[in-house]
Amino acid sequence: TADRVFLTEAQLQEAEHWMRMDVMRRTGLARDNLFIRRIWTRVAVGAAAAVAMAFGIWLYRDMTRPNTPYQANTLLIKNDIPPGKNAATITLDNGQVVTLNSNKTAVVIESSQLQYDDGTAIKQESMRQDAPDVLSKMYTVETPRGGQYQIVLSDGTKAWLNAASSIRFPRSFAGAKNRRIEISGEVYLEVSKDEAHPFIVRSATQEIKVLGTHFNVNDYADGSPARTTLLEGLVQVSSSQTGSINLEYRTLKPGQQAVISDQKIAVRNANLSGVVAWKDGDFRFENENVTEIMKQIARWYDVEIIYKDNVNDVKLNAAIARNRKLSQVLNMMEKTGEVKFKLEGRKIIVTK
Template sequence: MDEHKINMLSDKIVKGTISEQEMEEFNEWYSTYENLEQNVTTDKNQEALAERLFKNIITEANLPVSKPRSIKIWPRIAVAASFALVFGMSIFYYTAKQADQTRQIADLNNIKPGGNGALLTLANGRTIRLDAATKGELANEAGVRITKTKDGQILYEVGEITSAKDKINTLSTAKGETYTITLPDHTKVYLNSASSLSYPASFATLKERKVELTGEAYFEVFKDSAHPFIVRTADQEIKVLGTHFNVNSYKEDGNTKTTLIEGSVKIGFSSRTNETEAIIKPGEQAYIKANKIYVDQVNAEDAIAWKNGYFRFNNETLEQAMNKIARWYNVTIEYKDPTIKNRNVYGSLSRFSNIGVVLNLLELTEALKFEIEGNKIIVLKK
């Protein structure tokens, strides 16, 4: 076999593209190289070729194999033996690496961004899968007509004045889902992933328009000064007359954060044991910690980026960023080193990006990397 052919086959071994037939051909070349001991001083070209290929394999494969020290005693035998070992290792390394990369790419492609979807549970226990429901009337209870519009939103229309305070409906989204609803009082609510909103089928005859939220939602409250609109979460009670604001009450994020876009909002405790209240202005965010209400000046656009179709990681921890990713792409997160969770990350991009693009952005902001196993993202230090 000439040197050009040997070089070509060795290059294929390095790249992991060599066929079974070509590998047999290469091994046959080695089998003709068995009388090395008798030709120690005569076959310098073959020795040089073997050493050069050996170095190429080591360099390209990035394998932790060093040139054997015994080469000075039996040059060609040592080179050939080590060369065969390196080839074996390189084949295994690149085959495994290619298989792993192929699997990782397949796993990445299987992880899709979220979309429009939710489950509506009526007061009588009936459930309606909204992403599967056709447009038009979905239900009619207590004089309230529930319809799905052509653009996929849920609309409540009150007919006759009737009380429905005991008829509680619940709109809930799973991971990877979001939905928009117009409540009976014309308040518009954008519900984020892994969230739920419970509310009366009608606010008629009620003094207060009270709803309960878990997860996250953006509210555009219809102004009605005679009937305050109240959002209750696990720890906050938010009272407004008519305004736009965002409420993040995911348990895994630590505490409820209410961010005001316009108007004014009064923040209090859900628990009646603490009567402390605070009023926030546009661009402010309120949260409760250690039985106190704190108010910070923030960039309100960061809080509602999800509603506008973006991820905005602005001076938040890696764990908070990964929580957003987990909820939207419906994946689980594993940290090999939990200490990395509290590192700050930054960046902004579309929520409809391939998850690989999102992870690459985070890799640029911190000394970390990711591995994908099925529906799980593993976070590692570089």
């Protein structure tokens, strides 16, 4: 994967300006301003940010700061930290905790056995057969900071767990009126369709009703608002604390996001590629506050963030693969000239 770069909003606008000039020069239409404006209006909205990201290093080095080459922070490289990896545990209904293989990507849940998605069996103690009902046979999969994993539930529903996340679910949904699970952190779900048995997701601040769809839930206990983003199908989202009754639901359409803060829910359009970038192996931000970016970096690289300066007003545009070492991510952020970093053990010191 080619390196991509972090850009400030001003740098992104300047990059777009130079692309407009280049389009006019190459097409010979520089004097036909009205025609160019019409073309650019159609092209820029959908493509400018994507093109800026795809050619990020070229834009940054050769356009935005042609006379000030960036020198990599060698101290970051010296104290480098590798990226996260596949890592998780599964707690069975008998209390046994199994550490999942980091060389595998997914675990498949079946009523009588556990196996990885390549068919390899998972060693475990004898499974409980005396549980009186399906809801008492609960499993929990948890990822640590710096870990991710995939799960295929007994009904075929697929779940991707981001770092520091969990999902609790029954060994089998057989005999249950509704398919209920509980999550924390960030989980992307592709739910198997079964209109007779609605799929219900619970987190600390919300409940989501599903018939069959693709959606992402982000609900970390880090002070950020809970967000549910719909890619396909139809979901209903309620704002509630666990155990609440008389829930009031808001319906989402594909491309919309429910944002929950202080038990109030707002629906807005979402940047889908940015929301699910983590599942596809990328960090991707558009005009994102540095403090929010650093929360994701902290979870994925299992580091602590310490702020020496106030960076609440710094927003960046970014795209970079999550399999990069920490130094590569931080060096790219430093290229903007907006923030600086110092790495001390597993602590990142952030300054302006």
